[in-house]
Amino acid sequence: MKMSGAQMVCEAIIAEGVDTVFGYPGGAIMNVYDEIYKQNAFKHILTRHEQAAVHAADGYARATGRVGVAMVTSGPGFTNAVTGLATAYADSVPMVVISGQVPLSLIGTDGFQEVDAVGISRACTKHNYLVRSIEELPRVLKEAFYIARSGRPGPVLVDIPKDITGEIGNFEYPDKVDLPTYKPRYKGNDRQIKKAVEAIVTSKKPILYIGGGTVLSEASELVRELAEVTQIPAVETLMARGVMGASNPLLLGMVGMHGNYSSNMAMSEADLIISLGARFDDRVTGKLSEFAKYADVIHVDIDPANIGKIVDVDYPIVGDIKTVVHRMLPMLREKANPDRYQVWRNILARYDELHPLSYSDSDEVIKPQWVIERLGQLLGEKAVITSDVGQHQMWTAQFYPFDRPRQWINSGGLGTMGYGFPAAIGAQVGVGDEKIVVNITGDGSILMNVQELVTAAENNIPVINVILNNHFLGMVRQWQTFFYDKRYSETDLSFQPNWKLLAEACGGKGFDVESKEQFDKALQDAIDAKKVAFINVAVDRFENVLPMVPAGGALYNMMLEHKDK
Amino acid sequence: MDRVRRVISVIVANEAQVLARVSGLFAGRGYNIDSLTVAPIPDSDLSHMTIVTRGSQRVIEQITKQLHKLIPTFKVIEHDEMVEKEMVLIKFPIEEKLADIQALCSAYNGGIVNVGSNMIIVMAADDSKRITHFIEAANRYHPIEIVRSGVVAMER
Structure with a gap:
């Protein structure tokens, strides 16, 4: 069929089953926006900043498992999108970003709003x-979606010069892709799987180390079954919260820098680490030479490239978590003896009794952890939770009772402040209005994409932002307290906007909360209002995230409390 | 950890950006490139890159895997059994002892390739180590310019 390049972009989006695109128009992408105007097969949501468009597509993708799509113009439109791309790349989020580019004839001439988008985004x-002709456009679009969602997912950029979106060509959307150089392996090697099962069966202190790959692979149920069948205890990474379910008796908690005591001790003392879609990030391992000294490692x-990158692996298995675990299960059902790990479970239970995850609540001031716990009690499984980056993010990961995968959405790998609000907008669009979406944020992070209040208000996207307000860049302040002798360099955020007025000025609802009772009421009012909301909660200014493994320290050397000297 | 020298062959789709993807990978992840050569494979839409690098065993393994991860990468060949050759061009003043230079070249699979009014250019093709020796030996004839090609290699 004959059509313009711009129409091809729309047709591809429709063919891929995408129902919502997030974006921001501009000169070089105008041809595509003209076609968007003429169609109603998918919705376009106009964010108020390109970075937010990409984060929204990212949140949409993480909440639904579908490919997120964002659209931006050339030059500054694209460079604003880079943080969004890097965020999605670090957390392996399936996403296609379409950017306009100056016409082919202008490329390389430092044209107006020209920037080397493929050069900048390569990493x-x-x-x-970079699309070079109308003939290759349908194939490139097809490949982009395929590459984004297959194998280890990730963002793909398609940069299209303006003359190509304006040109007429023949459109036939390919049924499948032909990429001889790209063949992800899903199945896992038979012999390695058997050897790994043997290692599990003969181990005494095995631990399931569950990462974000489990979520991406939709393997949560199977992983729960694996734990159930073998009675092997489990730890989750920041990215995997929800996979095991908060009430699962085999779940010890989160592992790593702000992991709980029993989880970190389990990793330190295990004789077998069964890594499922985790990548031994430095925030998990702590000091490498001291990490898991007694353990053999199964790495699925x-x-x-993730296998053997950080730690030596004894049983490498390249494959999709869901497929591999599915194949392991019958063997383990037959061979595993759950009683074998009873002593080990007892040891870990004892560790948990010794130093459970906790905080001291107060009647004088609201503790940030209380807010998270309260949200968990009130919303529990019903809500999708996003967060920004910092103390509030860690407290949420520690204290919110996540029950299912895709319930918890945060920028784990890149740690992008300003991610939470637009991601929540995308998530809400993805899951629909019957689910409550809450962005738990800080008074620092929220300002990094605060303009999205307007987007949410305009489109009736009722995201609730709970601002844990300590008038500090809290996490940096915490490090300054611990490691920089309390020199609070540029972290004091005492000067603040009026949050309630800010939200209301943009068409949302604002609530100031200074007591626990007020919080419950504000939350209920925000839910009832069905409008984007800010709940500004004044919390203890100097609360710290604990336990903490200081950067570069051994995982078993946790700071469990902080005594002011 | 011991740093080893490794010759890696990479077969990639012959398309735009592919060299930038490979060199960018080395730059971005802090890997060394001693030399890199690239040319199309005849009668195909592929190119053959030969990269000489150094690193610990873990780093070499990562390089191989990261290269393979690039979408246009078809195949990565990294092992001990590589036949490798390198070429060098050297320019000498015409006043130098041409017979001696000619003899030196033939010892390294080379010869005189161009003569001008005031200079001669010679070439040699051999193992990298022997090319280094050749250059050392050639130094006594006051070379004006030396250009090494980088290594090309083939699996045995």
């Missing part, structure tokens, strides 16, 4: 394309 995309990952 923060799974793959990228769809990305071969």
Whole structure:
């Protein structure tokens, strides 16, 4: 069929089953926006900043498992999108970003709003394309979606010069892709799987180390079954919260820098680490030479480059978590003896009794952890939770009772402040209005994409932002307290906007909360209002995230409390 | 950890950006490139890159895997059994002892390739180590310019 390049972009989006696109128009992408105007097969949500458009597509993708799509113009439109691409890349989020580019004839001439988009994004995309002719456009679009969602997912950029979106060509959307150089391996090697099962059966202190790959692979149920069948205890990474379910008796908690005591001790004392879609991030391992000294390692990952990157692996399995666990289960059902790990479970239970995850609540001031716990009690499984980056993010990961995968959405790998609000907008669009979406944020992070109040208000996207307000860049302040002798360099945020007025000025609802009772009421009012809301909660200014493994320290050397000297 | 020298062959799709993807990978992840050569494979839409690098065993393994992860990468060949050759061009003043230079070249699979009014250019093709020796030996004839090609290699 004959059509313009711009129409091809729309047709591809429709063919891929995308119902919502997030974006921001501009000169070089105008042809595509003209076609968007003429169609109603998918919705377009106009964010108020390109970065937010990409984060929204990212949140949409994480909440639904579908490919998120964002659209931006050339030059500054694209450079604003880079943080969004890097965020999605770090957390392996399936996403296609379409950017306009100056016409082919202008490329390389330093034209108006020209920037080398593929050059800049090479290091923060799974793959990228600069489209060079109308003939290749349908194939490139098809490949982009395929690459984004297959194997280890990731963002793909398609940069399209303006003359190509304006040109007429023949459109036939390919049924499948033909990429002889790209063949992700899903199945896992038979012999390695058997050997790994043997290692599990003969181990005494095994631990399931569950990462974000489990969420991406939709393997949560199977992983729960694996734990159930073998009675092997489990720890989750920041990215995997929800996979095991908060009430699962085999779940010890979160592992790593702000992991709980029993989880970190389990990793330190295990004789076998069964890593499922985790990548031994430095925030998990702590000091490498002291990490898991007694353990053999089974590493299941769809990305071969993750295996053996940080730690030596005894049982490497390249494959999809869901497929591999599915194949392990019958063997384990037959061979595993749950009683074998009873002593080990007892040891870990004892560790948990010794130093449970806790905080001291107060009647004088609201503790940030209380807010999270309260949200958990009131909303529990019903809500999708996003967060920004910092103390509030860690407290949420520690204290919110996540019950299912895709319930918890945060920028774990890149740690992007300003991610939470637009991601919540995208998540809300993805899951629909019957689910409550709450962005737990800080008074620092929220301002980094605060303009999205307007987007949410305009589109009736009732995201609730709970601002844990300590008038500080809290996490940096915490490090200054611990490691920089309390020199609070540029972290005091005492000067603040009027949050309630700010939200209301943009068409949302604002609530100031200074007591626990007020919080409950504000939350209920915000839910009832069905409008984007800020709940500004004044919390203890100097609360710290604990336990903490200081950067570069051994995982078993946790700071359990902080005594002011 | 011991740093080893490794010759890696990478077969990639012959398309735009592919060299930038490979060199960017080395730059971004802090890997060394001693030399890199690239040319199309005849009668195909592929190119052959030969990269000489150094690093610990873990780093070499990561390089191989990261290269393979690039979407246009078809194949990565990294092992001990590589036949490798390198070429060098050297320019000498015409006043130098041409017979001696000619003899030196033939010892390294080379010869005189161009003569001008005031200079001669010679070439040699051999193992990298022997090319280094050749250059050392050639130094006594006051070379004006030396250009090494980088290594090309083939699996045995």
